[in-house]
Amino acid sequence: MSDWNKRTKLVHGGIRRSQYNEVSEAIFLTQGFVYENAEQAEARFIESGPDEFIYARYGNPTVSMFEQRIALLEGTEDAFAAASGMAAVNGALTSLVKSGDHVVSAKALFGSCLHILENILANFGVEITFVDGTNLDEWRAAVRPDTKVCFFESMSNPTLEVIDIAGVAEIAHSVGATVVVDNVFSTPVFSKAVEQGADVIVYSATKHIDGQGRALGGVVLGTKDYIRGTLEPYMKHTGGSLSPFNAWVMLKGLETIDLRVRAQAETAQKIAEAVEGNEALLRAIYPGLKNHAQNALVQTQLGGKGGTVLSLDIKGGKDAAFKFLNALTIPVISNNLGDAKTIVTHPATTTHQRLSDEQKVDLGINPGLIRFSVGLEDDRDLIADVLQALEASQA
Numbered sequence: 001m002s003d004w005n006k007r008t009k010l011v012h013g014g015i016r017r018s019q020y021n022e023v024s025e026a027i028f029l030t031q032g033f034v035y036e037n038a039e040q041a042e043a044r045f046i047e048s049g050p051d052e053f054i055y056a057r058y059g060n061p062t063v064s065m066f067e068q069r070i071a072l073l074e075g076t077e078d079a080f081a082a083a084s085g086m087a088a089v090n091g092a093l094t095s096l097v098k099s100g101d102h103v104v105s106a107k108a109l110f111g112s113c114l115h116i117l118e119n120i121l122a123n124f125g126v127e128i129t130f131v132d133g134t135n136l137d138e139w140r141a142a143v144r145p146d147t148k149v150c151f152f153e154s155m156s157n158p159t160l161e162v163i164d165i166a167g168v169a170e171i172a173h174s175v176g177a178t179v180v181v182d183n184v185f186s187t188p189v190f191s192k193a194v195e196q197g198a199d200v201i202v203y204s205a206t207k208h209i210d211g212q213g214r215a216l217g218g219v220v221l222g223t224k225d226y227i228r229g230t231l232e233p234y235m236k237h238t239g240g241s242l243s244p245f246n247a248w249v250m251l252k253g254l255e256t257i258d259l260r261v262r263a264q265a266e267t268a269q270k271i272a273e274a275v276e277g278n279e280a281l282l283r284a285i286y287p288g289l290k291n292h293a294q295n296a297l298v299q300t301q302l303g304g305k306g307g308t309v310l311s312l313d314i315k316g317g318k319d320a321a322f323k324f325l326n327a328l329t330i331p332v333i334s335n336n337l338g339d340a341k342t343i344v345t346h347p348a349t350t351t352h353q354r355l356s357d358e359q360k361v362d363l364g365i366n367p368g369l370i371r372f373s374v375g376l377e378d379d380r381d382l383i384a385d386v387l388q389a390l391e392a393s394q395a
């Protein structure tokens with residue numbers, strides 16, 4: 001299976017068939033498994049093989065299929081599925097540190113990731129240093145012999161800064177730290193994070209992996225040693241395991257993810273080019289645009305693909321941003337991303353509302369900033385809609 005190309009892996013990878021030889025993956029919606037006799041139960045609690053399950057919090061055949069398929073796609077030895085993206089981030093970080101350890105993290109983070117570092121880990125005596133993730137000198141100055149983890153979003157939310165995975169990995173590895181990458185915005189389709197030196201890769205499967213807004217899920221990918229030796233004990237005892245039903249939704253999502261994400265990124269590029277320089281905008285941020293600060297890195301790190309999200313900084317602040325949102329006729333106002341439906345978000349009043357004004361300025365979350373997650377609609381319809389809404393924003 002590992003010789004297959006991506007799309008073949010995504011359709012057939014990790015398949016386990018029951019005695020009925022079903023075509024579509026079965027949903028094993030069961031919490032437990034029956035042992036043939038007491039001796040078998042005893043043996044399985046001592047050591048269970050890959051096809052021997054005990055309890056759904058520890059593992060389940062549908063969940064295993066999802067883990068194997070996504071590990072094949074990402075090119076890691078193993079994966080552990082989690083109940084949500086945040087269960088995955090929490091597991092990945094918390095399983096690696098103890099009181100007294102040091103973590104270096106990029107400061108441009110999803111709000112809940114920031115909460116885990118600033119509130120939860122810090123309360124348990126882990127010291128955190130925040131850096132500008134795009135500045136390798138800051139990473140170099142921040143790492144120490146007791147640094148256990150370097151953490152960042154490879155493409156930040158919502159300002160779409162791209163962080164140099166290979167550059168940070170070299171610095172982190174020089175002090176023996178583990179590189180944990182939240183790779184949601186880069187997507188598993190365009191990611192080559194393993195080749196670039198990431199040790200642990202995390203996805204919210206709620207985003208592009210489901211891709212149709214149905215279920216929460218997450219996944220952590222890495223070496224077999226890390227996944228089974230370090231992460232699994234943490235996850236299986238703290239309860240962040242993925243439901244078999246949601247694992248099935250994600251498995252079916254993987255079958256089409258390559259087609260969906262490529263089409264969405266292509267449309268995102270077209271919209272970015274259509275609105276670049278528009279009079280209603282302070283700036284159009286899209287990593288696939290030549291004028292993006294890290295466009296050269298996008299070429300090497302992501303094969304030139306700018307992802308499925310763009311951010312539009314509209315002239316006239318919050319009032320103009322709200323006029324823009326309310327004038328759009330196709331995109332829905334919500335806060336997911338990576339969905340088949342185009343979704344627009346005003347970060348300053350929703351996802352990033354709780355940041356202080358200083359933090360918002362520091363992270364570039366301006367009052368006029370809109371996060372625009374591009375879906376699967378016809379690009380011509382979306383471009384026409386965006387252009388008329390930009391005009392309406394200035395009326």
Ligand SMILES: *Cc1c(COP(=O)(O)O)cnc(C)c1O
Pocket residue numbers: 084085086087089110112113153157182184185204205206207216217218
């Ligand atoms: C959505 C998201 C998460 C959290 O995922 P959930 O599935 O909502 O728990 C973490 N990191 C990033 C970058 C995200 O976009």
